[in-house]
Amino acid sequence: MTNSISDLLRSAADQAVPIVRGITDDHLADPTPCAEYDVRQLTDHLMQVVINFQALAAKQHPDFGVEPHFVEEGGDWRARFAAETAALVSAWAAPGAEEGSSGKMGLPARTVGKMVLGDLTVHAWDLARATGQEFTPDAVVVAEVWPAIAELAPKAREGGVFAEPVTVGTEVSDFDRVLALTGRDPQWRAS
Template structure:
């Protein structure tokens, strides 16, 4: 039986929300494995993605043009992240969410849903690694995102979404998630400088 995107997002959210809740204000300027983002900017980016992919689930047009400032704008961004990931799960559980081709990407809805699943999982790892927290992704989620991200990787690199893949030693036993991280241009052994 194929897991629904909603079920997979719920599993990913259960792992991501505690990471965001565990981030302290004095860690917001710290670097992350995403060279373009510090912790604050990565939280802002991830919240923007979570909100916009709710719109995609409803076959509405997202707005990625706005520069997000959820953390800087005050309010409880940790609670907001939990609320928005819950809304994301609900949006992808709606009838028809996994059907058709949402947005202007020309991709099937299931592929689009897997993209946000990948973002939620990989960026939760980024934030955990940057802030000294433990993070173990759901293995069913990893099995779902790995082939889709591999398929999308060439275009993602062309668009600057993924960096070049990080080579992993051939003799090293690597986990499926380490291979996903390397595929997206992350060093699975990255440590805070």
């Protein structure tokens, strides 16, 4: 049985929302496993992804060209993230969201849905690691993300979205393999 993108996103959001709620204002300038982002920038990026993939579910054109600034110290961005992830789940539950193609690249809509599923899951791990929180992704989500990331990794690397893969041993989890494929060291910890 194939899991719907909306059900998978609901599970990923259930894991990601508590991580974002656990980010304190004094974490915002801390480094993350994504060397080009600190916690504030990565949270802004993830919020932008969540919002833009709502548009992609509706076969509309997203706007990734604007630098995001959702996170403000003392603001209610944590509650907004929860609301936007709920809207993302609803957008992908809409009739036709998983059908046809979506986005300028003309990718199958289900592939696009798995892209945001991967972002939500991997960036939740990034933010958890950066802020000293525990994160264990849903095994069903990882089972969907792993082959999608493996398929998309060469193009993502070519486009500068993923770094070069990190070598990991044979006795690691599928999620560690996902992280390694995206150029992350699964052992990364905040110093």
